[in-house]
Amino acid sequence: MEKSNIQRSFARASVSYDEFANLQRKVGLNLLEMLAGQIPAGVILDLGCGTGFLTRELSRIVDHNKIIAMDLAFPMLEVAREKHGNQFFCADIERLPVRSEAIDWIFSNLALQWCVDLQKVFSQFRSVLKPGGQFFFSTFGPKTFQELKQSWAMVDDYSHVNHFYSVEQIQRFMGQAGLTTCQIECINQQSYYSNVVTLMKEIKGIGAHNMTQNRNRNITSKRQLHDLVAAYEKFRINGKICATFEIIYVAGKLA
Numbered sequence: 001m002e003k004s005n006i007q008r009s010f011a012r013a014s015v016s017y018d019e020f021a022n023l024q025r026k027v028g029l030n031l032l033e034m035l036a037g038q039i040p041a042g043v044i045l046d047l048g049c050g051t052g053f054l055t056r057e058l059s060r061i062v063d064h065n066k067i068i069a070m071d072l073a074f075p076m077l078e079v080a081r082e083k084h085g086n087q088f089f090c091a092d093i094e095r096l097p098v099r100s101e102a103i104d105w106i107f108s109n110l111a112l113q114w115c116v117d118l119q120k121v122f123s124q125f126r127s128v129l130k131p132g133g134q135f136f137f138s139t140f141g142p143k144t145f146q147e148l149k150q151s152w153a154m155v156d157d158y159s160h161v162n163h164f165y166s167v168e169q170i171q172r173f174m175g176q177a178g179l180t181t182c183q184i185e186c187i188n189q190q191s192y193y194s195n196v197v198t199l200m201k202e203i204k205g206i207g208a209h210n211m212t213q214n215r216n217r218n219i220t221s222k223r224q225l226h227d228l229v230a231a232y233e234k235f236r237i238n239g240k241i242c243a244t245f246e247i248i249y250v251a252g253k254l255a
Contacts, residue, residue: 003072003092003094003116005209006072006114007072007073009207009208009209010050010071010072010073010075010076010207011073011074011075011076011207012075012207013076013204013205013206013207014051014073014075014076014078014079014207015075015079016205016206017050017051017076017079017205017206017207018051018053018079019205020201020202020205020206021050021051021053021206023189023191023245024050024053024109024110024206025053026189027109027110027138027189027247028053028054028057028109028110028138029057030138030247030249031054031107031109031136031137031138031249032054032057032058032136034136034183034249034251035136039061039062040058040061040062040104040105040134041062041104042066042103042104042105042130043066043068043102043103043104043105044058044062044066044067044068044103044104044105044106044107045068045069045070045098045103045105045106045107045128046058046067046068046069046070046107046108046109047070047093047106047107047108047111047112047137048070048071048072048093048108048109048110048111048112048114049069049070049071049076049077049080049088050071050076050080050111051076051079051080051083052069052079052080052081052083052084052088053109054107054109055067055069055080055084055087055088056083056084058107059084064084064085064087065087067087068087068089068103069087069088069089070088070089070090070091070093071088071090072090072091072092072093072114073090073207074090077089077090093108093111093112093114093115093121093124094115094116094117094120094121094124096124096127096128098124098128099128100127100128101127101128101129101130101131102128102130103128103129103130103133104129104130104133104134105133105134105135105136106125106128106129106133106134106135106136106137107135107136107137108135108136108137108138108139109137109138110138110139110140111137111139112137112139113139113140113162113164113165118165118169118170118173119173119176119177122173122174122176122177122179123177123178125177125179126177126178126179126254129254130254131254132253132254133253133254134182134251134252134253134254135179135250135251135252135253136249136250136251137249137250138247138248138249138250139164139165139170139247139248139250140164140245140246140247140248141164141165141166141167141186141246141247141248142163142164142165142166142246143188143244143246144161144164144244144245144246145161145243145244145245146244147232147235147241147242147243147244148160148161148199148232148243149161150231151196151228151231151232151235152228152231154227154231155224155227155228155231156224158214158215159210159212159214159215160210160215161210161212162208162210162212163212164246167184167186167248170184170248170250171184174250174252179252179253179254180252180253180254181250181251181252182251182252182253183249183250183251183252184248184249184250184251185248185249186246186247186248186249187246187247187249188244188245188246188247189244189245189246189247190242190243190244190245191242191243191245192237192240192241192242192243193240193241193243194240194241195229195241196225196228196229196232196241197225197229199241199243
């Protein structure tokens with residue numbers, strides 16, 4: 001994945017993101033449930049904050065002045081600032097501009113799937129967290145969009161769905177970075193849509209475009225779209241098409 005493409009995609013989606021990000025909000029609330037009654041203390045870093053939904057939810061339980069939120073796409077941050085204040089800054093998760101042992105808690109909701117080098121990301125977690133610091137994140141697993149992937153495979157040989165790391169890969173990367181896993185859950189969430197166009201509109205609305213190198217660089221033709229719709233019909237249930245999202249929730253800490 002090319003980081004500049006990711007940045008542009010989410011920048012363009014800043015005006016439509018909140019309209020379509022229902023799943024992201026639900027996952028963010030589930031992520032906070034992993035706190036199990038704990039109240040974060042000290043400095044909190046929200047990575048890949050988007051328009052600031054998780055930042056807002058965190059500010060309901062802690063002093064908002066202790067929350068630092070960052071995102072790669074500056075237009076997303078402009079929306080977040082209008083809604084929630086000025087504790088936002090623009091940076092890349094894979095190149096955290098944070099000094100060592102400065103953070104007590106890290107949160108990240110459905111953002112790490114856009115990182116190429118997860119081991120590097122987790123190494124930075126270890127660097128910026130204070131001893132005993134904790135982290136909570138959610139990300140997509142490889143079953144995400146499995147129906148869309150299978151349907152596109154009936155149309156052409158291009159890659160149409162982004163690659164997502166598995167639980168085993170994530171655990172290996174964390175171990176290599178010296179992080180300790182306290183809790184990990186994997187849940188398959190099914191969402192339903194009236195048709196394929198509605199699903200693709202949602203994907204576009206949140207900026208989650210296909211970023212793989214083997215993607216089709218040309219505009220999807222009417223014929224390709226027709227064939228995709230026909231192939232996807234086998235995933236229609238009770239009048240609606242189904243899309244699977246594999247959600248991986250992780251909680252951990254430094255020893």
